[in-house]
Amino acid sequence: xxxxxxxxxxxxxxxxxxxxxxxxxxxxxxxxxxxxxxxxxxxxxxxxxxxxxxxxxxxxxxxxxxxxxxxxxxxxxxxxxxxxxxxxxxxxxxxxxxxxxxxxxxxxxxxxxxxxxxxxxxxxxxxxxxxxxxxxxxxxxxxxxxxxxxxxxxxxxxxxxxxxxxxxxxxxxxxxxxxxxxxxxxxxxxxxxxxxxxxxxxxxxxxxxxxxxxxxxxxxxxxxxxxxxxxxxxxxxxxxxxxxxxxxxxxxxxxxxxxxxxxxxxxxxxxxxxxxxxxxxxxxxxxx
Amino acid sequence: xxxxxxxxxxxxxxxxxxxxxxxxxxxxxxxxxxxxxxxxxxxxxxxxxxxxxxxxxxxxxxxxxxxxxxxxxxxxxxxxxxxxxxxxxxxxxxxxxxxxxxxxxxxxxxxxxxxxxxxxxxxxxxxxxxxxxxxxxxxxxxxxxxxxxxxxxxxxxxxxxxxxxxxxxxxxxxxxxxxxxxxxxxxxxxxxxxxxxxxxxxxxxxxxxxxxxxxxxxxxxxxxxxxxxxxxxxxxxxxxxxxxxxxxxxxxxxxxxxxxxxxxxxxxxxxxxxxxxxxxxxxxxxxx
Numbered sequence: 001x002x003x004x005x006x007x008x009x010x011x012x013x014x015x016x017x018x019x020x021x022x023x024x025x026x027x028x029x030x031x032x033x034x035x036x037x038x039x040x041x042x043x044x045x046x047x048x049x050x051x052x053x054x055x056x057x058x059x060x061x062x063x064x065x066x067x068x069x070x071x072x073x074x075x076x077x078x079x080x081x082x083x084x085x086x087x088x089x090x091x092x093x094x095x096x097x098x099x100x101x102x103x104x105x106x107x108x109x110x111x112x113x114x115x116x117x118x119x120x121x122x123x124x125x126x127x128x129x130x131x132x133x134x135x136x137x138x139x140x141x142x143x144x145x146x147x148x149x150x151x152x153x154x155x156x157x158x159x160x161x162x163x164x165x166x167x168x169x170x171x172x173x174x175x176x177x178x179x180x181x182x183x184x185x186x187x188x189x190x191x192x193x194x195x196x197x198x199x200x201x202x203x204x205x206x207x208x209x210x211x212x213x214x215x216x217x218x219x220x221x222x223x224x225x226x227x228x229x230x231x232x233x234x235x236x237x238x239x240x241x242x243x244x245x246x247x248x249x250x251x252x253x254x255x256x257x258x259x260x261x262x263x264x265x266x267x268x269x270x271x272x273x274x275x276x277x278x279x280x281x282x283x284x285x286x287x288x
Numbered sequence: 289x290x291x292x293x294x295x296x297x298x299x300x301x302x303x304x305x306x307x308x309x310x311x312x313x314x315x316x317x318x319x320x321x322x323x324x325x326x327x328x329x330x331x332x333x334x335x336x337x338x339x340x341x342x343x344x345x346x347x348x349x350x351x352x353x354x355x356x357x358x359x360x361x362x363x364x365x366x367x368x369x370x371x372x373x374x375x376x377x378x379x380x381x382x383x384x385x386x387x388x389x390x391x392x393x394x395x396x397x398x399x400x401x402x403x404x405x406x407x408x409x410x411x412x413x414x415x416x417x418x419x420x421x422x423x424x425x426x427x428x429x430x431x432x433x434x435x436x437x438x439x440x441x442x443x444x445x446x447x448x449x450x451x452x453x454x455x456x457x458x459x460x461x462x463x464x465x466x467x468x469x470x471x472x473x474x475x476x477x478x479x480x481x482x483x484x485x486x487x488x489x490x491x492x493x494x495x496x497x498x499x500x501x502x503x504x505x506x507x508x509x510x511x512x513x514x515x516x517x518x519x520x521x522x523x524x525x526x527x528x529x530x531x532x533x534x535x536x537x538x539x540x541x542x543x544x545x546x547x548x549x550x551x552x553x554x555x556x557x558x559x560x561x562x563x564x565x566x567x568x569x570x571x572x573x574x575x576x
Contacts, residue, residue: 123366
């Protein structure tokens with residue numbers, strides 16, 4: 001049973017349309033509020049050698065990336081920390097605070113608990129004018145498919161390419177880019193935390209069209225042989241870039257480096273160089 | 289180093305006035321939004337024998353209790369679940385949903401992860417007219433101190449008094465009472481999750497006055513000998529009642545069973561029957 005199978009089960013309890021996006025959407029006066037919660041824990045999510053400051057930074061960055069993917073401006077972050085050793089708290093909190101400051105959010109509260117394994121849940125709130133809200137659903141044939149930067153860098157670092165260590169350990173969510181793209185009228189958007197291939201299949205699941213990419217166009221991690229780099233870009237986890245679909249006439253979007261990688265097609269399929277692209281990447285798996 | 293020492297450390301990173309209440313307060317159009325996040329995990333927070341449904345119910349109930357303590361109406365709940373066994377998810381989600389429905393909230397999303405120890409973080413949002421927002425700070429000498437129901441029932445169940453098992457395992461947050469008390473003009477309010485004695489000391493920490501209770505007035509758990517019952521009421525954890533201070537003229541509050549237990553005094557102390565009341569109760573402790 002993998003994570004996505006469990007998500008289907010959740011769809012029997014939470015209204016399925018609630019689960020399509022990176023954030024829940026909540027009315028808030030004249031604005032739309034978006035809310036996201038992310039659980040990270042040591043063995044799965046924090047690569048060996050991370051400092052406590054980086055752990056705190058990362059925990060906030062994943063949530064701000066979800067907010068960015070909706071086109072929203074970050075507002076408040078809450079942090080629940082299950083601490084294995086109390087000495088770690090200061091570094092974690094400072095990293096979380098610094099990531100908030102860097103992207104215009106405020107750390108407003110949280111919860112604290114003792115835990116055998118360090119576990120952090122960050123919850124982020126953001127706001128956006130309803131007409132600029134970006135969602136996963138909405139892609140239309142003829143839109144181009146684009147990403148905001150190189151793919152596969154985090155996985156490259158895990159494979160030993162040390163020049164990408166900073167992208168792995170201190171990721172920078174595309175907060176300004178997300179808002180600019182929301183205002184520019186993207187038809188669909190999400191962040192690529194589990195790899196491009198899985199993300200394209202996630203878009204497929206909620207759209208009535210398909211997605212065709214040209215792997216020669218993928219922005220690859222620097223310093224990695226091309227074949228390996230392409231595999232990392234397609235299947236590697238840990239990236240913080242945005243994946244979006246947009247009418248070609250809406251490009252360029254000021255302040256956004258849009259790397260075009262393909263186009264939205266009528267056929268309901270995910271294609272790479274004309275062939276079906278396997279739905280695999282970073283998935284939590286259970287034996288149970 | 290106990291939980292409150294760590295909270296002081298957090299006060300060097302998060303603005304301390306942000307940490308005074310059970311929820312963070314966030315502007316939301318003409319309303320105040322309150323937000324709370326709570327981490328629970330198996331060994332510490334879920335008594336042996338709990339069903340998965342009860343685990344889900346409890347995870348939501350703790351967050352709704354925080355919202356109630358601010359005088360707010362529950363809105364949305366997000367649930368991050370670190371699952372030890374995938375078979376548990378359905379029961380947990382159904383318990384969470386049922387608790388949301390019972391108290392007028394909606395389960396709108398969450399996150400899912402694999403974890404060695406079942407770990408759940410629930411985040412709740414609520415709204416309230418700013419003039420009806422209740423906080424811990426604001427008690428005034430001459431106010432009465434009151435609680436919304438019997439204290440010590442959860443701890444009584446842990447001590448073997450099975451008639452209180454339901455209060456322990458399926459707690460009912462005082463959601464309607466919290467809103468009625470906010471509208472009625474409580475001067476200070478919080479929920480009593482870690483025991484009455486600790487809660488009174490928490491009020492002391494953020495107010496410029498003191499709190500004097502009469503232990504003969506405490507509403508005790510039924511079926512427990514009086515001496516034991518009084519100790520459970522003062523120091524037991526797991527209760528979901530609200531503790532509040534209110535001008536006597538504002539009583540009674542329709543729909544709220546207010547048990548008067550004492551009065552707010554000028555002297556900055558917590559007194560029980562005229563003697564200083566020890567600051568102890570349910571605290572997470574580390575050896576580190």
